[in-house]
Amino acid sequence: MELFSVFTVKAVLTLIVTFVFWQLFKFATKYREWRKVTSQMSVIGPIHPLWGSLHKFKDIGEFMTIIKEIASKERSKVVGYWFMFFFPEFNVVHPDSAKILMKSSEPKAIGFGGAYGMMKSWLGDGLLISSGKKWERNRRLITPAFHFGILKPYVNIYNSSTDKFLNNLKEFAVTNKPVDVFPLVSLETLDTILRCAFSYEGKIQTEGLKHPYVAAVSRLAHLLSERWLQPWLYWDTYIILHRVF
Numbered sequence: 001m002e003l004f005s006v007f008t009v010k011a012v013l014t015l016i017v018t019f020v021f022w023q024l025f026k027f028a029t030k031y032r033e034w035r036k037v038t039s040q041m042s043v044i045g046p047i048h049p050l051w052g053s054l055h056k057f058k059d060i061g062e063f064m065t066i067i068k069e070i071a072s073k074e075r076s077k078v079v080g081y082w083f084m085f086f087f088p089e090f091n092v093v094h095p096d097s098a099k100i101l102m103k104s105s106e107p108k109a110i111g112f113g114g115a116y117g118m119m120k121s122w123l124g125d126g127l128l129i130s131s132g133k134k135w136e137r138n139r140r141l142i143t144p145a146f147h148f149g150i151l152k153p154y155v156n157i158y159n160s161s162t163d164k165f166l167n168n169l170k171e172f173a174v175t176n177k178p179v180d181v182f183p184l185v186s187l188e189t190l191d192t193i194l195r196c197a198f199s200y201e202g203k204i205q206t207e208g209l210k211h212p213y214v215a216a217v218s219r220l221a222h223l224l225s226e227r228w229l230q231p232w233l234y235w236d237t238y239i240i241l242h243r244v245f
Contacts, residue, residue, distance in 0.1 A: 034088050
C-alpha cells in the first residue's frame with residue numbers, strides 16, 4: 001500500500017511538472033512569434049524588461065497622446081505596445097489596417113488581457129462581447145430589426161436628437177475655435193438609443209455628465225481603462241477577493 005502511495009505521488013508530480021514545462025514551452029514559442037511581429041512595426045518604447053511599455057504612460061490620456069505622436073511621425077498603420085513581458089497588443093491607426101481587421105472572421109479578444117473580456121461583467125455576453133456561433137446567431141436575430149420599414153417610424157426621433165446636437169454645436173461655431181465632437185456625438189447617439197429602444201426622454205444632451213446615467217457610464221469606462229492599464233487587475237479572482245476582503 002505504501003509503495004502504491006509513493007508511486008501515485010511520483011506520477012502526480014511528474015504530470016504536474018510535465019504540464020508546467022509544456023505551458024512554458026508554448027509561451028516561449030508564442031513569445032518568439034510576438035517579438036518577431038513587433039520588431040517589424042512601431043512600438044511604444046523603450047521596452048522595460050518587466051513592465052514592457054507600461055512605464056511610458058500613467059493613464060489612457062497619455063497613452064492615446066503617444067499613439068497619435070507615433071502615428072503622425074512614423075506614418076504607421078499599426079502601433080504595438082507591450083503589457084509587461086506577457087504579451088503585446090496592437091492599436092490600429094490607419095484605414096487600411098482597420099479594413100483588414102473589420103473583414104476578419106477571427107474571434108474577439110475575450111481571453112486574458114483582452115478588453116472585451118473585461119467588459120463582460122458590465123455588458124454581459126451579448127452581441128458586442130460574444131463571438132463565434134453565438135455572435136452569428138444573435139446577429140441573424142437582430143438583423144430584421146434594422147429593416148427600413150421598421151426604422152421609418154423613428155425618423156422623427158432621429159431628427160429631434162440631431163436638432164439638439166446641432167444646437168449644441170452652434171455654441172462652438174460662434175467662437176470660431178476647434179471642438180472635439182466625440183463627446184457630443186456620443187451623447188447624441190445615447191439619446192437616440194434611449195428614446196428609440198426604451199422610450200426614455202431624458203435631458204441627455206443638455207445635462208451631459210450631470211445626468212446620473214451618463215455619469216455612471218463615464219465612471220465605469222474610467223474604471224475599465226484603469227484596469228486595462230494595470231495587469232495585476234486582469235484576474236477576475238483578484239477583483240472578487242479585493243471586494244470581499
